[in-house]
Amino acid sequence: EEKEQVEIKPPKEKRKVGITETALRDAHQSIMATRLRTKDMLPVAELMDEVGYHSLEVWGGATFDACMRFLDEDPWQRLRELRKRFKKTKLQMLLRGQNLVGYRHYADDVVREFVKRAVSNGLDIIRVFDALNDLRNMEVAADQIKKEGCHLQMCISYTISPVHSLESFAKLSLEMKGMGADSICIKDMAGLLSPVDAFNLVKAIKERTSLPVQVHCHYTSGMASMAYFAALEAGADVVDCAISPLAMGTSQPATEAIVAALKGGDLDTGIDLKKLVPVAEHFKKVKEENRNLVMGIEGVDVNVLIYQIPGGMYSNLVSQLKEQNALDKLQDVLEEVPKVRKEMGYPPLVTPTSQIVGTQATLNVLTGKRWKIVPKEVKNYFLGFYGRPPGEMDEDIKKIVIGDDKPIESRPGEILEPELEKAREVIKPWMVEPEDVLSYVLFPAVAKDFLIRKYARATKRDVGFEEALEGVAYPV
Amino acid sequence: EEKEQVEIKPPKEKRKVGITETALRDAHQSIMATRLRTKDMLPVAELMDEVGYHSLEVWGGATFDACMRFLDEDPWQRLRELRKRFKKTKLQMLLRGQNLVGYRHYADDVVREFVKRAVSNGLDIIRVFDALNDLRNMEVAADQIKKEGCHLQMCISYTISPVHSLESFAKLSLEMKGMGADSICIKDMAGLLSPVDAFNLVKAIKERTSLPVQVHCHYTSGMASMAYFAALEAGADVVDCAISPLAMGTSQPATEAIVAALKGGDLDTGIDLKKLVPVAEHFKKVKEENRNLVMGIEGVDVNVLIYQIPGGMYSNLVSQLKEQNALDKLQDVLEEVPKVRKEMGYPPLVTPTSQIVGTQATLNVLTGKRWKIVPKEVKNYFLGFYGRPPGEMDEDIKKIVIGDDKPIESRPGEILEPELEKAREVIKPWMVEPEDVLSYVLFPAVAKDFLIRKYARATKRDVGFEEALEGVAYPV
Numbered sequence A, B: 001e002e003k004e005q006v007e008i009k010p011p012k013e014k015r016k017v018g019i020t021e022t023a024l025r026d027a028h029q030s031i032m033a034t035r036l037r038t039k040d041m042l043p044v045a046e047l048m049d050e051v052g053y054h055s056l057e058v059w060g061g062a063t064f065d066a067c068m069r070f071l072d073e074d075p076w077q078r079l080r081e082l083r084k085r086f087k088k089t090k091l092q093m094l095l096r097g098q099n100l101v102g103y104r105h106y107a108d109d110v111v112r113e114f115v116k117r118a119v120s121n122g123l124d125i126i127r128v129f130d131a132l133n134d135l136r137n138m139e140v141a142a143d144q145i146k147k148e149g150c151h152l153q154m155c156i157s158y159t160i161s162p163v164h165s166l167e168s169f170a171k172l173s174l175e176m177k178g179m180g181a182d183s184i185c186i187k188d189m190a191g192l193l194s195p196v197d198a199f200n201l202v203k204a205i206k207e208r209t210s211l212p213v214q215v216h217c218h219y220t221s222g223m224a225s226m227a228y229f230a231a232l233e234a235g236a237d238v239v240d241c242a243i244s245p246l247a248m249g250t251s252q253p254a255t256e257a258i259v260a261a262l263k264g265g266d267l268d269t270g271i272d273l274k275k276l277v278p279v280a281e282h283f284k285k286v287k288e289e290n291r292n293l294v295m296g297i298e299g300v301d302v303n304v305l306i307y308q309i310p311g312g313m314y315s316n317l318v319s320q321l322k323e324q325n326a327l328d329k330l331q332d333v334l335e336e337v338p339k340v341r342k343e344m345g346y347p348p349l350v351t352p353t354s355q356i357v358g359t360q361a362t363l364n365v366l367t368g369k370r371w372k373i374v375p376k377e378v379k380n381y382f383l384g385f386y387g388r389p390p391g392e393m394d395e396d397i398k399k400i401v402i403g404d405d406k407p408i409e410s411r412p413g414e415i416l417e418p419e420l421e422k423a424r425e426v427i428k429p430w431m432v433e434p435e436d437v438l439s440y441v442l443f444p445a446v447a448k449d450f451l452i453r454k455y456a457r458a459t460k461r462d463v464g465f466e467e468a469l470e471g472v473a474y475p476v
């Protein structure tokens, strides 16, 4: 009798995949020198809130510094303004582990206070990475993010080397799960991730951790959209995209292209292309208004594919050599980079390791003798102040570089004295709100100038931050 | 006993896939207004011949016209110069069916003579398409290509409409096989092909015909590299790419990105990335030298995705409306296009149908009354002079447009009188070689000026074509 029932086929279940829009952080950092102002963002915020993104990346990376340094803007205030307008959409930031949003390791008290304030000012998701994939550099931040009840996304900084493998990355992701990670992000800052590797890596991480996996690629080598497509086929949950005027080149794949590409298949972004049109139009206008800031990097950078050197690092090498009138040595330097990287234990090439490796390789070639001149940063690297490299450092080179100095074995953040109290004393006279002390610790020189102006605006004019934002305080 | 043998796993067999490089034809047509000169190509020819491409697209499309019109170059001579240098690599061209490399239908005697000369001057593969996918417009060319012993590749002009489906395209490909096609090309001139559709379409054509399938996409919508990846997964044999400086935007995906993307997977292009570096460097230099010719279309064109209107057609509509001071009517026109296209039987939007549909849609909006003004081309379309549309034309509209005139039922090429003899008479005084008569028939006004100069150079200076090419005759 049961068999006589008509079999009704259920409609094919589509798997839901998410899009994180990076227009307000990584995209403009990558192609407009991090110069988008809050007033370039707010007019389109309500429209973006209706799109149905998984989340928006809006804070962290270089934006904190750039706000104060170039735009006379308070990064905290930007976050609050955005939070106010994004009522439905999750907001996320990029945190450089113990480096937070700066360029050195900060003491643990700073890390904990920063995370606390970041969450209380409106973030839903914090993505944490470390240039060396040294989990100890993410430990304190991760612990505090969990304490604040925020979504902890931990990053694998993707790279290619003899000591990095599917297995090593999968193992790393499992350790991240052990640290409380709510999701894993594959961070391909250089555009090295091929679709073949993306498929295998996502599969391995999924099998090992069962956690949601998000993929973050830059288009530099031209493979990013293919990597996304393969990653999603392998089970990835979310991919990072940028609205078309701020996409491609050194930025992310275009949101519209990824949404359209998945239409009619087994995956559903839940996004209506038509809702992206006014968003694209807005940023097209903003881009036109700021033509002079748009960097000329379009298309595909072959160097990424041949030398596995990120686009930014390559152009740095070129300009360093030009300054020395030694551009004819470029090929030698390009061939020296992998040697130095090997001797340093195969660090992924991302800020700050890309600068460290690149500078040493250039010096090795220009001085005519390898490791003859060694900058302080390179010495600190060999001393363990940046953390533990993925592979073994060359012992002979290490001896040449550090001499009789003793490398640290501990977590780099552990040896730093607390910094907050002292900083509070310094800025007491012109402190407006508790976040100011963090701005100061992170970028003392820049913040001092900025905070004095902020104090003057807040007191003399007796206006709230909100009005200040839209008034004279933020001249165009 | 057999079971006791040690099982030796054979190394995993990789499937060989080919790359057709379009730098010398479609890529520069798409992003440099077809302005590459033969002397921009020759210095890198020997290096390109070593890469291991499946083939190079070097001729046809708009290049024939552009050679004579803008570059004072003989297209036939270009082909011979390239052939001389490409000793290992197959050369191919794009032929617009009965339109050859021009913009109207030519008589059958012209079609046959053109194909004959194209093959005898050095082509290995001829790709034929028709804007309406009307096989009758490819019939004579296909027949002659087979007679010449040349590889016949027949194109499906890809589009999206209620009368186009996986099934209809697969059926078309089978009919092409019946006409002798050696391979099938999916020609996605507008960048509409999503990876999901690419996968299904390739699979359907492969199953139906067992012929090699080549995919040709433009990057306009940002989906092309994903479409290639999915098409190759489905069994496609060759994809069209452009070396990075001439890639992306309205051109093809970058060769380097596709080669790198497939590395380590089941597909093997057999191409060493390092061999592409000097090719990329050469065209980067050429592009820099011709900055003024590079069209500013980068990134992703959302209109392709929303309105399914090719990038070039969209910008044409905008400039037409600007001329009329009616840019505020753009939205109305964009919404009128699909209506007109429906009434015309859903032609794919490619030269010349994109211009025909776009102009009529604009007129319908600007005059305030639909089909009030009808240009000659639109009338000819309804009369059947362009061929048979994929769907049914609207009978009421047809009546309005053609009145009492009688549409033709036959193959459009059939009603044209032979053209060669008359043309030979005209150019007799300054004919240098038999190919000249074809240049004249195709573009009488342009060719007349050009051929007179060619005759003068060939006789007065008494130099062979080869020397002329590198000497005074082709001033920089």
Ligand SMILES: [Co+2]
Pocket (backbone or CB within 6 Å): A026, A189, A216, A218
């Ligand atoms: Co990034």
Ligand SMILES: [Co+2]
Pocket (backbone or CB within 6 Å): B026, B189, B216, B218
């Ligand atoms: Co094309």
